Amino acid sequence: MAACALFGIRENNARVALVRLSATGMIEGTGRGAYRIGPSSSDLAEEVRAWRAAESRVRKWNGAWLVVHSAALLRSDRAAWRRCDRALRMLGFRELEKDLFVRPDNLVGGVKSVRARLRKLGLAAEAPVFTADDLDEELDARARALWTSDALTESYARTRRELERWLQRMRTLEPEVAARESFLLGSDAIRQLVFDPLLPDPLVDVSERRAFVDVVKRFDEAGHAIWRTVLGASAKEVP
Template identity: 55%
Template sequence: MIPKPRRLILGLLLAAEGQALSVRDAIAGCGLFGISANSVRVALVRLSADGLIEATERGSYRLSASAHELADDVATWRSAEQRIRPWQGGWLAVHCAGLGRSDRVALRRRTRALAMLGFRELDGGLHLRPDNIEDSVEAVRRRLHTLGLEKQAPVFVAGEFDAAREAAIRKLWDGKALNASYRKLRAQLEDWLARADRLELEAAARESYLLGSNAIRHVVYDPLLPAPLVDADARHAFVETVRRFDRAGQDIWRRLGSLSGKP
């Protein structure tokens, strides 16, 4: 699977942790996946036009201030489990019925924000998730706003639903599928780590990016459900493996950059 140039460039910038990415390095990184230099340059121009990246000096780019807000939140995936607190059975709620759906950009940002924090729609624009993340509703509200939710949307705590509705809420997430994905993805990463030393460096860089970006996306969008809705131990083991895989992948890309003349 060949990643799209835009996504790959943004991934490289995110991995750079605030440092600029030169056009040369963007071309070299994308070239590992068979992406042409022309496609890379076109992607850079479009990312700049969309306000996602900005030039730092001739031939180098970094994430724009607006893109940094989302990127900074995504980058916290390594400490995502630290947001979890004991669940007392209540729910966090966001009511979006009055926001409208005609503005496609706003709708996309809203949908992404809700998905990244694990909210699911029950009915009538009411989105819910277990009240087991962050230390307050205000903290959840701030994160939702940072990620793109309109400030007009009420964010609050809900509870004491009738038995039928409570059962329906709990079915908004497929806990069995989440548990299976934790175990499957962890096994894939562990298998790759066991044979990584036998791979050529460029092959290792390609595979580590593809496997790692998929695994990190799962962590970023994990709803961080409490037990008994999911197997919390299986999730923790998966996240720990992703952290270890990420460290190995970054080391591979550093070695690749060193061999290509990158400082």
């Protein structure tokens, strides 16, 4: 409740949201006023938490592609398709042809690992996941152009500079303001990283991405320290 108050969220609204999340299994109670991730969101939460190890998940690219064929999936089943679409986006896939999604085969563990991760995130079993290493020049060029490399690289630099500027001035902020801003900025940066395609050279500037990841980690540590202080102070105020 103390955290919600910093964002202008009323206590009743927060309690209603908690009840709804509990009903869907996304969270579950562990005691009075205490919750943890529930069974229906544990796989997604595990994938999101892995953002800190993003760079350890990539390997040198040999030019091959990971491919998902989704023609057997019914897009009319909106809930199922949303899960599949999210799974594909989280692992960096883009649509090359109708129902044919690709990404560079540069993730550690190769197709077997990626297939398992996609399934856990919601990709239906009817969608085959495989590798392709003999695309013709025209199709390979189209696949490489699915990502705007310069824009992606610039997004790393832009977010990194924004976070660095905030870290330089955070000590001048009131604790509650620092907590609120660190949450909002940090959430956006982590989301950017969670949905980053983790492309290899030469499709993106890998050194710029690594610098971005390093700053997000420092920002996350600073944000956690701020929130521990603010929530600790709020707890002491409760009679």
